[in-house]
Amino acid sequence: MRGMRAFHVLIFFLCVIGTVVLHVLAGSAQAVVISQDAAVVLSEFFVAVTFNNATPVTVNNACSEWPQHVVCNALSQSIKTLNFTSQQLSGTLPTSLSRFTGLTYFNVADNSIGGTLPPEYSPWGASVYYVSASINALTGSLPPEYHNWTLLNGFDVTSNQLS
Ligand SMILES: *[C@@H]1O[C@H](CO)[C@@H](O)[C@H](O)[C@H]1NC(C)=O
Numbered sequence: 393m394r395g396m397r398a399f400h401v402l403i404f405f406l407c408v409i410g411t412v413v414l415h416v417l418a419g420s421a422q423a424v425v426i427s428q429d430a431a432v433v434l435s436e437f438f439v440a441v442t443f444n445n446a447t448p449v450t451v452n453n454a455c456s457e458w459p460q461h462v463v464c465n466a467l468s469q470s471i472k473t474l475n476f477t478s479q480q481l482s483g484t485l486p487t488s489l490s491r492f493t494g495l496t497y498f499n500v501a502d503n504s505i506g507g508t509l510p511p512e513y514s515p516w517g518a519s520v521y522y523v524s525a526s527i528n529a530l531t532g533s534l535p536p537e538y539h540n541w542t543l544l545n546g547f548d549v550t551s552n553q554l555s
């Protein structure tokens with residue numbers, strides 16, 4: 393009987409430890425919190441291109457709410473991927489996106505975005521390797537400021553009205 397009781401006490405403590413471990417793991421999985429400025433920039437992007445987000449952007453939900461579209465770098469706690477292909481976007485590309493200096497991948501292909509390609513995006517050059525804005529309604533010309541995007545291995549702005 394005493395052995396049985398000791399067994400029950402052991403099971404009880406294993407359960408407690410297991411619960412604590414699960415909480416710690418769950419906490420670290422959702423711990424990616426971006427800066428207030430990054431949340432503002434993402435929110436401005438959603439408004440500028442008329443993305444139909446049901447939930448407002450916060451520093452806590454930005455990296456988990458739109459997993460198909462917004463991916464974060466957990467180490468630097470910043471947004472690294474924006475992928476909004478075929479999302480029926482319109483409007484224009486906001487210049488404030490230039491503040492995503494850790495961006496590696498930007499894809500807004502197959503939408504109805506108008507306006508011009510912002511020369512302000514030149515600071516992306518420090519990190520960006522893929523940019524596509526093909527199949528939209530962009531006008532103007534390719535900003536020479538993009539020439540120092542030296543890490544690029546994919547760039548597509550075809551099927552627009554660029555001169
Ligand atoms: C971007 O989204 C498209 C369409 O969902 C998908 O085919 C592509 O693999 C995505 N790219 C990345 C880097 O996630």
Ligand SMILES: *[C@@H]1O[C@H](CO)[C@@H](O)[C@H](O)[C@H]1NC(C)=O
Nearest residue numbers: 514515517518537540541542
């Ligand atoms: C590219 O030039 C812009 C200024 O036009 C600068 O802000 C940015 O840091 C430069 N990027 C690289 C990778 O040199």
